[in-house]
Amino acid sequence: MLNNLREYIDSKELKITILKNRVNIINYDKLRDISEKEILLTKDNKKIKVLGKNLKLNKLIENEILILGFIEKVEFYE
Numbered sequence: 861m862l863n864n865l866r867e868y869i870d871s872k873e874l875k876i877t878i879l880k881n882r883v884n885i886i887n888y889d890k891l892r893d894i895s896e897k898e899i900l901l902t903k904d905n906k907k908i909k910v911l912g913k914n915l916k917l918n919k920l921i922e923n924e925i926l927i928l929g930f931i932e933k934v935e936f937y938e
Contacts, residue, residue, distance in 0.1 A: 874903045878934060882918075883910055883927045891925065899927055909935040 875886040885901060885908065892907075893900040894917065899910045912931040919926035 874906075874908075876908070876934065878931065881928060881930060883931055883934060884924070885927070886924045888923060888925065891920075896929075901925070905938055907935075907937050909937075911935065 872887055874888065877884040888901040888903050888908065890902045891899075892902055894915075896915055897911065897913065899915055899917075901908045901910075910927055910931065911933050912929045915927055915929035915931075917925060918928045
């Protein structure tokens with residue numbers, strides 16, 4: 861169990877959790893753009909785009925972000 865906790869804490873892997881009306885993203889590199897309809901982040905050379913309506917940042921810490929609103933889709937591309 862301690863090893864699992866250590867791996868979680870030390871992990872640099874991108875993690876995205878999509879729930880009703882929210883998206884939690886951990887280990888992103890940079891917040892590139894934000895509007896009520898689109899939020900764009902990057903991780904290494906990949907882009908993560910969250911599309912929806914009334915999007916807001918609820919939690920923004922060093923490498924974790926919580927996006928609230930009506931989430932229509934999440935896209936990944938290079």
